[in-house]
Amino acid sequence: MTAAVQLRNISKSFGETQTLRDVSLAIRPGEFMSLVGPSGCGKSTLLRILAGLAPQSGGTVSIDGTGIDHLPPSARDIAMVFQSYALYPHMTVRQNIGTPLRMRRLPAPARLPGIGRLWPGQRSKRNGIDQAVIDAARLVEIEPMLDRKPAALSGGQRQRVALARAIVRHPRVFLMDEPLSNLDARLRVTMRAEIAALHRRLGATFVYVTHDQVEAMTMSDRVAVMMDGEIVQCATPTQLYGNPCDLRVARFIGSPEIATISSDELISENGGFAPVLPRDPVTVAFRPEAVLLNPAADHLEVSATLERIEQLGPELLVFLRLGSGTRLCARAAAGRIPPSAEGQSLSVWLPARGFMLFDANGSRLDAPHIREFADAG
Numbered sequence: 001m002t003a004a005v006q007l008r009n010i011s012k013s014f015g016e017t018q019t020l021r022d023v024s025l026a027i028r029p030g031e032f033m034s035l036v037g038p039s040g041c042g043k044s045t046l047l048r049i050l051a052g053l054a055p056q057s058g059g060t061v062s063i064d065g066t067g068i069d070h071l072p073p074s075a076r077d078i079a080m081v082f083q084s085y086a087l088y089p090h091m092t093v094r095q096n097i098g099t100p101l102r103m104r105r106l107p108a109p110a111r112l113p114g115i116g117r118l119w120p121g122q123r124s125k126r127n128g129i130d131q132a133v134i135d136a137a138r139l140v141e142i143e144p145m146l147d148r149k150p151a152a153l154s155g156g157q158r159q160r161v162a163l164a165r166a167i168v169r170h171p172r173v174f175l176m177d178e179p180l181s182n183l184d185a186r187l188r189v190t191m192r193a194e195i196a197a198l199h200r201r202l203g204a205t206f207v208y209v210t211h212d213q214v215e216a217m218t219m220s221d222r223v224a225v226m227m228d229g230e231i232v233q234c235a236t237p238t239q240l241y242g243n244p245c246d247l248r249v250a251r252f253i254g255s256p257e258i259a260t261i262s263s264d265e266l267i268s269e270n271g272g273f274a275p276v277l278p279r280d281p282v283t284v285a286f287r288p289e290a291v292l293l294n295p296a297a298d299h300l301e302v303s304a305t306l307e308r309i310e311q312l313g314p315e316l317l318v319f320l321r322l323g324s325g326t327r328l329c330a331r332a333a334a335g336r337i338p339p340s341a342e343g344q345s346l347s348v349w350l351p352a353r354g355f356m357l358f359d360a361n362g363s364r365l366d367a368p369h370i371r372e373f374a375d376a377g
């Protein structure tokens, strides 16, 4: 089961403070959509509105074209997985996973601990719930732990229980709010791949909130980048990286960060750049891939100081500073530059087709003559 989700002109204020401004987003059935942005930009608030956990101040939420603003969270056919896992500590894993089904399928007296089992006429429903719990636990590989309590599980295992508790309901939409941020770096990478695989297997619509752009970029079909309560750009990971529409997006996406320099400064580094840049001052941004350490006939040279080298195994990150003080980074093959080169001057070459131009407001400028690189990205 899967569903399209539409957010139309959502706004939210807490007192005088406006947290969300006119946010619209159309999420396709079965899509993995991430909401990413710096702390406080409003991601969690938007997700909570979608779940029905907080009312919006304006705008509408619909699923498959039907407004759901009047529905409480339990009636929205949406499951949410939180950063904190939100497991019941006194219940076993089996009971935790089964809770949403027991709430939905069993009458209140039959849900009571102990004596509830004596309530007549519920056996087939209970068997169905037991089987659904086992199926969900198997899907996230925690079946052997079904009789443990959460305290006897690792952080990663608890997160799997929280996922299984969401899966067991077969919701049309999964919402996840920073589900991996309490895990260590290594486990985050493993769980990232598992959540992406789970999404493919379930085919459901996922809306995933994270402040970690790498997480968003590696898992999602599309990523909505939020800044100051607005969606600045919603696009595929490749488009966001290679063709950001706004300087804030360009800076937020990509690691190491995109380098930026004013066109005036770049021209004073090498006057040869003047013909490819607009006459009015602009911000020129370029990814590490557009900083080359080998001379090439059609690229212009600038001189830089090598500040630092980071060894990443097969490749090096080479951090450089131009005469103007601008910092940039290049990638190089391991062994290409000896560590003793730190502090020394060297030449780097900048292919103009790698430039992205932004105006004084940070909006991307159309520059057809230097756009090839972005389109190829």
Ligand SMILES: Nc1ncnc2c1ncn2[C@@H]1O[C@H](COP(=O)(O)OP(=O)(O)OP(=O)(O)O)[C@@H](O)[C@H]1O
Pocket (backbone or CB within 6 Å): 014, 019, 037, 038, 039, 040, 041, 042, 043, 044, 045, 046, 211
């Ligand atoms: N219940 C509330 N009352 C008042 N202000 C709130 C409330 N909930 C959120 N805010 C404010 O709304 C803004 C957005 O919060 P939100 O939690 O949505 O951000 P976020 O992007 O998810 O951040 P983070 O990544 O840090 O979780 C913040 O400035 C926050 O202080």
